[in-house]
Amino acid sequence: MTILSVDCMGGDHGPAVTLPACRRFLDEHPEARLLLVGGDALGSFNHPRATHVPASEVVAMDDAVEVALRRKKDSSMRVAIQQVKEGKAQAAVSAGNTGALMALARYLLKTVDGIDRPAIAYPLPNAKGGATTVLDLGANVDCTEQHLLQFAVMGSALVAALKNQEQPSVGLLNIGEEIIKGSEVIKRAGELLRSAAAAGDLNFHGNVEGNDIFKGTTDIVVCDGFVGNVALKTSEGLAGMIGGFLREEFSRNLLTRLAALIAYPVLSSFKNRVDYRRYNGAALLGLRGLVFKSHGSADAFAFSQALARAYDAARNNLLDRVQARIAHARPLLAGSPAEPQPAEAIASE
Amino acid sequence: MTILSVDCMGGDHGPAVTLPACRRFLDEHPEARLLLVGGDALGSFNHPRATHVPASEVVAMDDAVEVALRRKKDSSMRVAIQQVKEGKAQAAVSAGNTGALMALARYLLKTVDGIDRPAIAYPLPNAKGGATTVLDLGANVDCTEQHLLQFAVMGSALVAALKNQEQPSVGLLNIGEEIIKGSEVIKRAGELLRSAAAAGDLNFHGNVEGNDIFKGTTDIVVCDGFVGNVALKTSEGLAGMIGGFLREEFSRNLLTRLAALIAYPVLSSFKNRVDYRRYNGAALLGLRGLVFKSHGSADAFAFSQALARAYDAARNNLLDRVQARIAHARPLLAGSPAEPQPAEAIASE
Numbered sequence: 226m227t228i229l230s231v232d233c234m235g236g237d238h239g240p241a242v243t244l245p246a247c248r249r250f251l252d253e254h255p256e257a258r259l260l261l262v263g264g265d266a267l268g269s270f271n272h273p274r275a276t277h278v279p280a281s282e283v284v285a286m287d288d289a290v291e292v293a294l295r296r297k298k299d300s301s302m303r304v305a306i307q308q309v310k311e312g313k314a315q316a317a318v319s320a321g322n323t324g325a326l327m328a329l330a331r332y333l334l335k336t337v338d339g340i341d342r343p344a345i346a347y348p349l350p351n352a353k354g355g356a357t358t359v360l361d362l363g364a365n366v367d368c369t370e371q372h373l374l375q376f377a378v379m380g381s382a383l384v385a386a387l388k389n390q391e392q393p394s395v396g397l398l399n400i401g402e403e404i405i406k407g408s409e410v411i412k413r414a415g416e417l418l419r420s421a422a423a424a425g426d427l428n429f430h431g432n433v434e435g436n437d438i439f440k441g442t443t444d445i446v447v448c449d450g451f452v453g454n455v456a457l458k459t460s461e462g463l464a465g466m467i468g469g470f471l472r473e474e475f476s477r478n479l480l481t482r483l484a485a486l487i488a489y490p491v492l493s494s495f496k497n498r499v500d501y502r503r504y505n506g507a508a509l510l511g512l513r514g515l516v517f518k519s520h521g522s523a524d525a526f527a528f529s530q531a532l533a534r535a536y537d538a539a540r541n542n543l544l545d546r547v548q549a550r551i552a553h554a555r556p557l558l559a560g561s562p563a564e565p566q567p568a569e570a571i572a573s574e
Numbered sequence: 575m576t577i578l579s580v581d582c583m584g585g586d587h588g589p590a591v592t593l594p595a596c597r598r599f600l601d602e603h604p605e606a607r608l609l610l611v612g613g614d615a616l617g618s619f620n621h622p623r624a625t626h627v628p629a630s631e632v633v634a635m636d637d638a639v640e641v642a643l644r645r646k647k648d649s650s651m652r653v654a655i656q657q658v659k660e661g662k663a664q665a666a667v668s669a670g671n672t673g674a675l676m677a678l679a680r681y682l683l684k685t686v687d688g689i690d691r692p693a694i695a696y697p698l699p700n701a702k703g704g705a706t707t708v709l710d711l712g713a714n715v716d717c718t719e720q721h722l723l724q725f726a727v728m729g730s731a732l733v734a735a736l737k738n739q740e741q742p743s744v745g746l747l748n749i750g751e752e753i754i755k756g757s758e759v760i761k762r763a764g765e766l767l768r769s770a771a772a773a774g775d776l777n778f779h780g781n782v783e784g785n786d787i788f789k790g791t792t793d794i795v796v797c798d799g800f801v802g803n804v805a806l807k808t809s810e811g812l813a814g815m816i817g818g819f820l821r822e823e824f825s826r827n828l829l830t831r832l833a834a835l836i837a838y839p840v841l842s843s844f845k846n847r848v849d850y851r852r853y854n855g856a857a858l859l860g861l862r863g864l865v866f867k868s869h870g871s872a873d874a875f876a877f878s879q880a881l882a883r884a885y886d887a888a889r890n891n892l893l894d895r896v897q898a899r900i901a902h903a904r905p906l907l908a909g910s911p912a913e914p915q916p917a918e919a920i921a922s923e
Contacts, residue, residue, distance in 0.1 A: 352815040363749060366757045400712060400803040408715045408800060435807030439815040451757060452804050454749040455797070458784030459805045460812050466701040466788040467816055467848060474844040475837075484837040491830045495823040499816060 226258055227539050229316050229532060230308035233263040234283040234301040236320025236521045236528070243320070244270055246528035250536075251275065253529075257536055260308050263301040280304035284325045286521055293325035294332060302326060306333050309514040315539035316515035318506075318531055320523050323363065326516065327509060334514040339551040339558050342368075343511035344376045344450070345518065346383055347457060348504040351441030356504050358384050358393075359438060361450040362457050368449035370414035373397070374557060377418055377427055379510040380445040382550045386541040387534065393444035396433030398452060406432060410449075417557060418447075426554040464499070506531030508538065515544055575607055576888045578665050578881060579657035582612040583632040583650040585669025586871045592669070593619055595877035599885075600624065602878075606885055609657050612650040629653035633674045635870055642674035643681060651675060655682050658863040664888035665864035667855075667881055669872050672712065675865065676858060683863040688900040688907050691717075692860035693725045693799070694867065695732055696806060697853040700790030705853050707733050707742075708787060710799040711806055717798035719763035720907060722746070724900070726767055726776055727907075728859040729794040731899045735890040736883065742793035745782030747801060755781060759798075766906060767796075775903040813848070855880030857887065864893055 233243040240263065247259055251274055261267045262278045270277070280301040284293045293300065302321045308314040310333050319326050323345070331343055342365045348356035360376045361368070368376075377395045384393035397415055399407040404415060415432065422429035430443045435456060438446050448456070475485035475492075485492065501520075505527040509516040515538055519531035551558070582592040589612065596608055600621055610616045611627045619626070629650040633642045642649065651670045657663040659682050668675050672694070680692055691714045697705035709725045710717070717725075726744045733742035746764055748756040753764060764781065771778035779792045784805060787795050797805070824834035824841075834841065850869075854876040858865040864887055868880035900907070 350815075352818055366749065366760075398804060400715065400800055400807075411715075411800075435804040435809075436811030436814065438808055439811035448804070451749055451760075452801055455747060455784040455801050456804050456808045458749075459787055459809055460784075462785030462788035463809050463812050464816070465785065466699075467813070469701055470844055470847050474840045474847070477840070477843075481840045484840050488824075488833040488837040491823045491826070491833050494826075495819055498819045498823070 226256055227536055228258040228260060228314045229318055229535055229539065230260040230262055230278070230305040230314035231532065232301045232305040232317065232319035232321055233261050233267055234280070235322075236519065236523060237286065238524075239263075239283075240266055242523060242525050242528055245525040246523075246532060247275065248272065249525060249529040250532040254533070254536055260305075260314055262305040262308070278304060278308065284321050286322050288322060288325060290324050290328045293322070294328055303329050303333070306330050306514070306516060309516070310334055316517060316535040318517045318519060318535045320519035320521050320528060320531070322521070323518060326518055330509055330512050330514070330516045334512040334516070336511050337513055337548055337551055339555055340375055340379070340511035342372055342375070343509055344379060345507050346380055346510055347453075347507045349438055349457070349460070350499065350501065350504055351439050353441035355441060357438050357441055357446055358444060359446045359448065359453055359456070360510065361448065362453040362507065363450045365450040367451075368410065370410055370417045371558060373410075373414040373447050373449070374417045374421055374554070375511065375551070377421065377429070377445065377447045378550050378554045379547050380447060381427055382546040383508050383510060383538070383543060384444050386543040386546050387537050388444075389541070390444065392428040394428045394430045395445045395447060396430045396437060396443035398438075398446050398448035398456075399432040399434065401434065402432045404432070421554055421557050424554070424557065426550065426557065464501075502527035503530060506534035508534075508543075510547060513544070515539055575605055576885055577607040577609060577663045578667055578884055578888065579609040579611055579627070579654040579663035580881065581650045581654040581666065581668035581670055582610050582616055583629070584671075584870075585868065585877070586635065587873075588612075588632075589615055591872060591874050591877055594874040595872075595881060596624065597621065598874060598878040599881040603882070603885055609654075609663050611654040611657070627653060627657065633670050635671050637671060637674060639673050639677045642671070643677055652678050652682070655679050655863070655865060658865065659683055665866060665884040667866045667868060667884045669868035669870050669877060669880070671870070672867055675867055679858050679861050679863070679865045683861040683865070685860050686862055686897055686900055688904055689724055689728070689860035691721055691724070692858055693728060694856050695729055695859055696802075696856045698787055698806070698809070699848065699850065699853055700788050702790035703847075704790060706787050706790055706795055707793060708795045708797065708802055708805070709859065710797065711802040711856065712799045714799040716800075717759065719759055719766045722759075722763040722796050722798070723766045723770055723903070723906060724860065726770065726778070726794065726796045727899045727903045728896050729796060730776055731895040732857050732859060732887070732892060733793050735892040735895050736886050737793075738890070739793065741777040743777045743779045744794045744796060745779045745786060745792035747787075747795050747797035747805075748781040748783065750783065751781045753781070770903055770906050773903070773906060775899065775906065813850075851876035852879060855883035857883075857892075859896060862893070864888055
């Protein structure tokens with residue numbers, strides 16, 4: 226039996242979204258148990274496989290990292306991660322503030338040997354109908370080639386665990402496919418990733434460009450947190466603009482509304498294909514425990530997807546896989562300059 | 575009378591696209607003259623305001639920069655830029671290989687005083703119905719805060735010239751709006767841009783995030799060439815995926831094809847709004863002469879838009895504006911970013 230701890234108070238909507246999501250998830254996963262972490266209101270949730278774990282405080286979406294770390298010691302986010310630390314749950318899930326979640330997870334769980342910095346891995350839908358896992362997406366602004374190798378190894382473990390695909394392909398995000406392209410760090414990262422591939426640590430495809438993320442050229446795309454964050458948010462902006470234009474055009478007048486009615490099945494099937502909610506659930510990788518982050522604005526369906534992702538990762542021993550792969554790649558990672566990154570550098574959602 | 579020199583041989587299609595585009599442009603701009611640079615085939619183009627300038631070679635889309643610079647000395651691309659250097663044209667336009675165009679333009683025209691590196695500025699459509707000008711998009715992978723300030727000043731000159739908007743707003747691309755976000759270079763760039771705003775060199779909005787590009791939060795978004803290139807190509811990939819899904823859904827079966835027929839006016843009006851061809855024409859900024867780059871795959875409509883953009887820039891004295899703004903910002907461009915200078919001292923320069 227796999228047990229998840231759920232920060233039921235986090236996100237834009239709190240229990241109004243997390244509780245229906247938990248029920249949905251429990252219905253769909255008869256082997257799962259949940260620890261519902263949060264205030265007394267959760268006590269009214271009755272399910273034979275759910276247990277209420279009390280927590281008296283809530284990390285707000287705009288709380289500074291310091292507040293989450295030093296002041297709110299009984300927050301639902303912290304208590305949820307604590308369940309993982311104490312072995313009472315195999316993974317924690319929260320829709321709360323990303324910076325606070327990363328800082329708390331790092332403080333409570335610590336990083337895996339061989340990992341300097343945890344990373345955030347996000348699945349983005351691709352034209353092949355699957356998802357491309359991109360990391361890092363916001364935790365680390367200045368990365369060395371060693372960090373990029375760590376991301377590649379951890380991302381491979383994640384995709385292997387979630388998709389049952391032993392050697393997922395890895396692309397290094399660059400501004401051209403040729404080896405000579407990119408900054409000095411990227412060129413050195415390319416060399417290191419090729420060495421890792423030669424050592425059997427990775428299935429390295431080579432350089433990829435921004436358009437390859439949505440093409441689905443590789444299973445995984447590795448980049449520093451600054452570039453990853455810009456790519457993710459630029460995509461969100463473009464998708465929002467295109468969606469807005471479509472809606473405006475179809476609601477312009479009576480005729481276009483009629484056209485929308487007739488095209489409804491097509492539009493709704495289209496909408497389903499680009500529905501990012503299906504891919505909700507980012508993994509915080511490199512910690513001695515599993516933590517998954519849901520989008521803060523997730524609805525019950527989206528949040529249940531994040532629970533399902535955490536559940537699959539826990540059942541498929543993501544933690545052991547990350548540790549085993551990192552240990553295997555250790556000769557290449559050795560000599561890696563250990564430079565801890567301050568929590569302030571973590572990007573906001 | 576404004577004269578443009580046109581590399582008629584460049585791009586994926588050469589004269590088959592550039593000549594119809596030139597005719598269209600001449601029809602729409604009765605005050606313009608064109609120098610059509612390229613092989614003898616161009617001689618058959620008859621127009622009272624077009625002159626054939628012969629060039630015996632063509633820079634191929636996959637030619638290395640060295641080939642364009644050292645071997646093909648009579649290429650249409652080179653001869654087109656040469657017309658600008660010799661004062662025979664006020665701007666050159668090419669749809670050829672970006673790397674070769676930048677290298678030739680830099681070699682022949684040299685950079686403006688105060689500019690270390692030319693930048694490529696691209697207009698991207700935004701949700702407000704206008705365009706957000708993003709730079710740099712590919713020319714410079716590792717940028718200092720000084721480079722980012724140069725981009726901000728040059729981008730302001732470009733938008734001022736093309737949109738008749740004296741103080742366009744500038745955003746610094748970052749992973750959060752707060753001043754403390756981002757890498758060390760970005761934080762120093764933020765300080766420098768604030769100093770430049772205090773000195774009256776810029777209308778600096780502050781940090782922006784990836785989604786602000788398509789929201790249209792600012793007129794200009796400044797970033798290094800690596801990040802800009804990833805943002806641009808990621809957007810192309812996403813737009814391609816969404817367009818592909820829409821097409822697939824509407825052509826799934828007889829019913830969906832019927833729906834497409836009924837929704838045709840709406841879909842075509844939508845398509846027009848997201849039509850990147852309308853925004854074709856990137857400016858190479860920071861050179862002692864105007865050069866515009868069309869997308870290589872441009873069709874005649876798109877190429878004529880690039881001609882129109884170059885024409886507007888030339889008529890509105892973009893070159894003088896860039897030089898004047900750079901001269902005004904000179905104290906900051908030369909000085910240390912750590913010591914913002916008093917506004918009076920700069921204003922009296």
